[in-house]
Amino acid sequence: MMIFHVHSFFLWLTLFSAFVYRDGHAHTLNLGHLTDISGIAPFENRFLVKAETPRGDLLLESLPYVVVEFASAEIGCADLKHGKPLGRSGLFCRVPLPPGHDFLDYLYTLDMHPKVKSAFPDVLLHGAPKSLDIDDPNYPAQWYLEELHAELLWEKSFGDSEVRVAVIDSGIDIAHPDLSSKILAPKDTWDNDDDPSPNPGEFCYGGGGGICDEHGTAVAGIVLADANDINIIGLCPDCSLIPIKMLGDGYLLPTQGALSGDVTAFEHAIEHDAAVINNSWGYNESMPVPEPLASIIRIAATQNREGKGAVVVFAAGNEDRDIADNELSALEEVLSISATDRYGNPTPYTNKGASIDLAAPAATLSLAPGGGITENFGGTSSAAPVVSGVAAWILSVKPELTATEVRQLLKDTVRPDPRYLYDDEGHNEIVGHGLLDLEALVNTLYPSQEEASSSDDEEAPEAWGCHSASSNTWVGLLLVLFGPIAQRRKRR
Numbered sequence: 001m002m003i004f005h006v007h008s009f010f011l012w013l014t015l016f017s018a019f020v021y022r023d024g025h026a027h028t029l030n031l032g033h034l035t036d037i038s039g040i041a042p043f044e045n046r047f048l049v050k051a052e053t054p055r056g057d058l059l060l061e062s063l064p065y066v067v068v069e070f071a072s073a074e075i076g077c078a079d080l081k082h083g084k085p086l087g088r089s090g091l092f093c094r095v096p097l098p099p100g101h102d103f104l105d106y107l108y109t110l111d112m113h114p115k116v117k118s119a120f121p122d123v124l125l126h127g128a129p130k131s132l133d134i135d136d137p138n139y140p141a142q143w144y145l146e147e148l149h150a151e152l153l154w155e156k157s158f159g160d161s162e163v164r165v166a167v168i169d170s171g172i173d174i175a176h177p178d179l180s181s182k183i184l185a186p187k188d189t190w191d192n193d194d195d196p197s198p199n200p201g202e203f204c205y206g207g208g209g210g211i212c213d214e215h216g217t218a219v220a221g222i223v224l225a226d227a228n229d230i231n232i233i234g235l236c237p238d239c240s241l242i243p244i245k246m247l248g249d250g251y252l253l254p255t256q257g258a259l260s261g262d263v264t265a266f267e268h269a270i271e272h273d274a275a276v277i278n279n280s281w282g283y284n285e286s287m288p289v290p291e292p293l294a295s296i297i298r299i300a301a302t303q304n305r306e307g308k309g310a311v312v313v314f315a316a317g318n319e320d321r322d323i324a325d326n327e328l329s330a331l332e333e334v335l336s337i338s339a340t341d342r343y344g345n346p347t348p349y350t351n352k353g354a355s356i357d358l359a360a361p362a363a364t365l366s367l368a369p370g371g372g373i374t375e376n377f378g379g380t381s382s383a384a385p386v387v388s389g390v391a392a393w394i395l396s397v398k399p400e401l402t403a404t405e406v407r408q409l410l411k412d413t414v415r416p417d418p419r420y421l422y423d424d425e426g427h428n429e430i431v432g433h434g435l436l437d438l439e440a441l442v443n444t445l446y447p448s449q450e451e452a453s454s455s456d457d458e459e460a461p462e463a464w465g466c467h468s469a470s471s472n473t474w475v476g477l478l479l480v481l482f483g484p485i486a487q488r489r490k491r492r
């Protein structure tokens with residue numbers, strides 16, 4: 001990546017101090033310094049950003065743009081010359097650096113404006129698919145569905161086309177016969193068109209100009225591949241797909257991976273009212289999440305579906321490291337998913353920490369571009385869409401549930417595994433609250449007649465979230481929604 005070339009110029013550069021965020025944003029990415037490197041090839045029209053992280057300083061590149069978050073949608077980009085909205089919410093805008101202006105001064109001026117909540121350089125964050133090739137040929141086809149007893153879901157429903165799942169990822173083959181009938185509002189955030197298909201040559205690390213990018217198509221297949229007697233079946237085969245291409249090969253498209261692209265992807269998911277948003281990607285470095293991205297994720301998780309919110313799922317990552325409590329997958333509104341193998345064992349690569357909510361099997365077989373399949377998928381990238389597919393199924397059969405209730409339901413119905421040690425709050429740093437358990441999930445949503453019937457002296461227990469919650473449930477939800485930030489990670 002270009003970022004590594006920056007170090008060779010670092011001794012020649014003078015750093016200038018800058019506050020980019022006001023007080024209160026300390027939990028997000030804090031930019032300590034900016035340096036103009038626009039005159040040094042190959043960094044024309046770029047700036048160097050020194051970001052402060054818990055693991056030390058991190059050097060990032062920024063495009064000559066500022067991502068502005070307004071305090072209110074009533075303000076909008078119209079008040080900023082050449083500002084381009086990043087979606088229809090009206091809260092986010094991408095503003096170019098005016099000719100002759102100092103980037104640092106302009107950024108500081110925007111950030112101090114009373115109508116601006118935050119201003120952030122359009123840094124190149126180099127998002128990368130969190131995939132892992134598994135070459136073992138003995139994995140049977142879709143073993144993960146058998147292990148999960150997915151037929152328990154399909155006995156009730158194959159899903160609902162009204163439930164829209166946004167897959168924010170690399171290229172997605174929207175002509176694939178297992179996906180083509182369910183496509184809604186496809187989007188390529190960088191070409192700014194409606195074709196998110198993989199581009200020839202992308203992610204072809206060994207050279208060549210063919211279609212090498214299987215990641216986005218494979219993720220989508222796990223969630224909702226059609227039940228049409230072709231290839232495979234997804235967890236929610238009758239649900240609809242909003243395919244959003246946000247990741248790309250930085251060597252071919254050097255603007256891909258910028259913060260503005262991440263925000264635009266979520267804006268598109270919000271605009272088209274996604275019920276579930278799958279994210280099998282993350283940053284190459286351990287770093288706090290930029291505030292504009294954190295804000296747009298919160299909006300999606302709380303305002304989609306007429307205020308019930310979208311279930312936002314993130315892969316935990318494959319670096320075999322601890323996740324800091326201010327990283328992307330550790331956001332309060334996010335379900336963070338780790339990966340296990342077919343026997344429930346922890347995979348050697350999955351990240352861990354207090355933010356892990358639950359674990360799911362790393363699905364190894366899914367769809368590939370060109371109408372076929374791949375048997376070499378894996379990593380937390382393939383575990384996250386398993387949970388996204390189940391979340392979409394839940395909202396198909398219980399559309400009245402809020403995103404908060406779905407997240408809690410998934411954690412409440414996990415299967416604790418005796419091979420793992422859990423703390424006093426029932427949490428393990430590798431598998432979270434436990435392993436995804438579809439039998440417990442279905443039994444909770446559809447209690448047996450004996451469980452649902454009331455005794456002579458006792459009121460019948462209510463199915464979780466199926467109608468008005470009990471006072472105890474509301475107390476739990478209030479704690480989830482309004483608990484102090486210092487304590488919120490412990491419940492995960």
